[in-house]
Amino acid sequence: MNMAEFYQWGIRVTEVILVWYSFLLNVLYLGLAFIAFRIVTRHCLRNIYGGFEDISKSPLTPAITVLVPAHNEAVGICTTVNNLLHADFMRFEVIVINDGSTDGTIDVLKKTFRLTPDKLPAESALPTETVRAVYHSATNHNLIVIDKRNGGKSDALNAGLNLARYPYFCTVDADAMLEPDALQRVIRPVVESPVRVIAVGGIVRIANGCRIEKGRVAEVDLPWAPLPIFQIVEYFRAFLCGRTGLSHINALMIISGAFGLFERSLVMEIGGYKVGTVGEDMDLVTRLHDLMVKKGERDYGIEFVPDPVCWTESPTSLRVLTRQRRRWQKGLLEVLADHSHMCFNIRYGWLGMFGYPFLLIFEGWGILIETLGYLVFVAGWWIDAIQSDFMVAYFICAVLGGTLLSLTGIMLGEMTPREYPKFGHWFRLIAYAIIENFGYRQMISFLRLAGTMDFLMGRGEWGRMEREGLSRRRTRA
Amino acid sequence: MTWKPRSRLTWARPALAGLLLLCALPCLAQFPPEVDVRGTEMRSSLMLVIYLCFLLFGSVVILALYIFCLKAYHRLRRGYRDERKKFFQQGIELLLMEEPFEAVLAAFQPVRPGDVDIVQELILHSMRFITGPPFDILRKVAHKLGIIERNLKLLSSMDRHARGRAVENLGIMRATQAIVPILGMLKRESNDIRMVALRSLALIRDPRALPYFHHAAKDLPPPLLPRVASIMLEFGPRANSHLVRLVETHRSVFPPLMLEELLRELAASSRRPGA
Numbered sequence: 001m002n003m004a005e006f007y008q009w010g011i012r013v014t015e016v017i018l019v020w021y022s023f024l025l026n027v028l029y030l031g032l033a034f035i036a037f038r039i040v041t042r043h044c045l046r047n048i049y050g051g052f053e054d055i056s057k058s059p060l061t062p063a064i065t066v067l068v069p070a071h072n073e074a075v076g077i078c079t080t081v082n083n084l085l086h087a088d089f090m091r092f093e094v095i096v097i098n099d100g101s102t103d104g105t106i107d108v109l110k111k112t113f114r115l116t117p118d119k120l121p122a123e124s125a126l127p128t129e130t131v132r133a134v135y136h137s138a139t140n141h142n143l144i145v146i147d148k149r150n151g152g153k154s155d156a157l158n159a160g161l162n163l164a165r166y167p168y169f170c171t172v173d174a175d176a177m178l179e180p181d182a183l184q185r186v187i188r189p190v191v192e193s194p195v196r197v198i199a200v201g202g203i204v205r206i207a208n209g210c211r212i213e214k215g216r217v218a219e220v221d222l223p224w225a226p227l228p229i230f231q232i233v234e235y236f237r238a239f240l241c242g243r244t245g246l247s248h249i250n251a252l253m254i255i256s257g258a259f260g261l262f263e264r265s266l267v268m269e270i271g272g273y274k275v276g277t278v279g280e281d282m283d284l285v286t287r288l289h290d291l292m293v294k295k296g297e298r299d300y301g302i303e304f305v306p307d308p309v310c311w312t313e314s315p316t317s318l319r320v321l322t323r324q325r326r327r328w329q330k331g332l333l334e335v336l337a338d339h340s341h342m343c344f345n346i347r348y349g350w351l352g353m354f355g356y357p358f359l360l361i362f363e364g365w366g367i368l369i370e371t372l373g374y375l376v377f378v379a380g381w382w383i384d385a386i387q388s389d390f391m392v393a394y395f396i397c398a399v400l401g402g403t404l405l406s407l408t409g410i411m412l413g414e415m416t417p418r419e420y421p422k423f424g425h426w427f428r429l430i431a432y433a434i435i436e437n438f439g440y441r442q443m444i445s446f447l448r449l450a451g452t453m454d455f456l457m458g459r460g461e462w463g464r465m466e467r468e469g470l471s472r473r474r475t476r477a
Numbered sequence: 478m479t480w481k482p483r484s485r486l487t488w489a490r491p492a493l494a495g496l497l498l499l500c501a502l503p504c505l506a507q508f509p510p511e512v513d514v515r516g517t518e519m520r521s522s523l524m525l526v527i528y529l530c531f532l533l534f535g536s537v538v539i540l541a542l543y544i545f546c547l548k549a550y551h552r553l554r555r556g557y558r559d560e561r562k563k564f565f566q567q568g569i570e571l572l573l574m575e576e577p578f579e580a581v582l583a584a585f586q587p588v589r590p591g592d593v594d595i596v597q598e599l600i601l602h603s604m605r606f607i608t609g610p611p612f613d614i615l616r617k618v619a620h621k622l623g624i625i626e627r628n629l630k631l632l633s634s635m636d637r638h639a640r641g642r643a644v645e646n647l648g649i650m651r652a653t654q655a656i657v658p659i660l661g662m663l664k665r666e667s668n669d670i671r672m673v674a675l676r677s678l679a680l681i682r683d684p685r686a687l688p689y690f691h692h693a694a695k696d697l698p699p700p701l702l703p704r705v706a707s708i709m710l711e712f713g714p715r716a717n718s719h720l721v722r723l724v725e726t727h728r729s730v731f732p733p734l735m736l737e738e739l740l741r742e743l744a745a746s747s748r749r750p751g752a
Contacts, residue, residue, distance in 0.1 A: 019526060026529075045638045049645040049673060058707040059742045060735055167734060191707075194668055194698035393526045400533035407540045414547060426548055430541055 032245030069156035083215035100150025154273035201255030202309035236409035251355025257281035279331020329451025406433035648677025
């Protein structure tokens, strides 16, 4: 076998691997989408009756502590806190943790909510950076503000956990807006599930373009800039197809840090959030799974609610998006590396046999196969080892597979409340579900590759997310 | 042997699977390696890609069309229902103006097919906020229009969601004639419908249903028992002894904080007048 033949053989073998890899990937995603379709349909039909209004009024419904870590969020923190204080729920407290902000976040909070200093806690269950002061609000009895030295998001959440009083806590990003009934919706699986539910995630929707009034999404609309719309399609696909499907088999490893509910005692038992990681949300969920399996408790659930509960601002510039995606990819790989013992471990049930390997192969390291694919296809075509018609057919197939998945996500989005009301919105969403395959997806792949490199080289950090502040104007991002 | 209603979807699933298999047959027929699809040089990867292209293209087109049809249907339906609701809204206005029962009933009389659904929705929505004599008039209207009867029939529907909706509607309407059928449902339904049924019984507020909560609690998974206790609280002081019995029977299920809260609530309710 001469060198040219060897190259050709290598490319043929790689081609077969790539084709079957993408076939398997699409089949698994479509399988998850099919499960998600059933779950969302059932959930929406179930929502019509057996309402959850009485859940929040019942004295036996567990109370919730809402934790809001804030670092340089002076622009929108008051809107967020006001929004949370007006949540439609009977017993809850809001703890805002000012994580060493330098933009006057604490001053804005002091002024708006008439904060008065309180005694510092004598001892803390979780170690954190120094807490400078704890404040109570004179206007809202259930608002507490912690002012501490900068230690990162995990550290801020741990400081909040030290002060939390209630059995469940909910994390909310400082730039997020909750639906008024969000707390009712996420606590519902806890009180109505036949198994012990230890964590609940909700769908996070993108608020760019929506009309915001008094910290609430008053009218759902699409932004004009393409970047946020691509992300809207992506969020629909990821949340409604992926996470709903995985939660059905109790293999959910990610609950978004922007909004998630957890059983406090268990989180304290595992030592709170892990400091120094960029994927603290995923890490927490994975460690909770680990804890339950080690305790021998098989009847537990980590659930995902397909109702829209939280709205957030998505990056509108490539620079911020780049940082965000690199961070996500690095966080994912870190968590996967830390919990490698779960891989194909039958003790973890579906999580070990499907959830973890799925994330590891397709979401984590799959990016290397994707990159290899791009390189091999171009190289193969260059040395004439791959026919052009095959390349075209493969590309069409990949585009159609991606589009089908995105359309499923969009359709599931239509079934849940707060859907996009106009026909024009749906034309645009469907158009973007097709267009994203010509550039956006490749760009995201490249960013994920960069995140993988960050992980391998041990570089990268949280970075700064610049916000325009959603409540200031109707975003034409 | 008790008859257990089954969903219509039970039969739909194998039918759908059969249909998909039928669609896939032409593809499968081409797949043995000895059959060379023109131009593929018997390369399985290329054949797979070509077949997938056709399959995916068809799926994408169908799904896109489905989304638009679904959207169009929802919009049309919502628009029509809103318009009809406005028409029947005058019934609620007459009720609030304390007009005679006959006038209210006449305002709610269905005219077109499908109007009963809209009237039912409107009445149920209003019943959530209205109490006292206007509530009783609305219940009488619901009875005269056959809405209560209709929901009672739906309790034995094949569709579990229809049964769930019906049981909740009967609870909101405080239809005492539904108590016996609802108690029957507690024996044969799934956990979530049972919980809805218990809530409906609590809404009807007939204390004779309270002992049945214990029977239901025996068959329910332990994590659901705090919810049962929470529903029983709706009965007020009359439920106190039953609640104590429930907690004593299943003490391990109630965490200390919840027990504390429950005891506080029991103490408060026993202090209320009429306890």
